[in-house]
Amino acid sequence: MEVLLRENERLDDLMKSGRHIIQNTGEFCFSLDAVLLAHFPRLRKRERILDLGTGTGVIPLLIADEAAHVDGIELNPVTAELAARNVELNHLADKISIREGDYRNIRAYYRAESFDAVLANPPYRPVAHGQVNRIRGVASARHEFTATLEDVVRAARYALRFHGVFAMVHLPERLGEIAVSLHTHQMELKRLRMVQPKAGKAPNMMLLEAVVGASPGGLKVLPPLIVHENDGSYTQEIRQIYGWQG
Secondary structure (H helix, E strand, O other), X not given: OOOOOOOOEEEEEOOOOOOEEEEEOOOOOOOHHHHHHHHOOOOOOOOEEXXXXXXXXXXXXXXXXXXXXXXXXXXXXXXXXXXXXXXXXXXXXXXXXXXXXXXXXXXXOXXXXXXXXXXXXXXXXXXXXXXXXXXXXXXXXXXXXXXXXXXXXXXXXXXEEEEEEEEEEEOHHHHHHHHHHHHHOOEEEXXXXXXXXXXXXXXXXXXXXXXXXXXXXXXXXXXXXXXXXXXXXEOHHHHHHHOOOO
């Protein structure tokens, strides 16, 4: 594939429907958490989906076949422009729309309750905790410089129709406050899966799904997702998620 790349850019194969993605190595590049999130919710082809903080558009690119239309909103102008280029690169302008904007002001961009599902891979850590990466783009993606947990939950609720689904990847240590925030915004946890780096290790990520207007209770906790075998190689399930054969 002949693609014109700019300084600090690289082209990665998504192993999905022949799609590729341009990323800027000076900004935040997607990792396993985004790929796992894209495969976690049970999407339907007739649904309209919103990706909050879409970055370079990896999640819309991965789920485009499973949706009627996917919208992505991104605050960082560098990655928002990359996301738009990636849509064009993969000839998906009829399925994916990218908007540069701040989802904390989501009312300025979308109508209330106009989406069937919302996905988010938000900043994980409050600014006061953890070591902040020196690269501003990376730091903003991992720490709550521009959007807090409350911000992302509020935006998801505004965008979602009644009984719409909110899927998110986050840290297990924040499960309690996530559940409280969801409940405050009329959403209840319904599916939860912990992600463990290896069998027998404590989880370092979790995938969750909440439903607008659902009754409390009835949470389905799925078996943990194991990322690596003891020898450090990926497990068969992770290989299948990535689209690797054998």
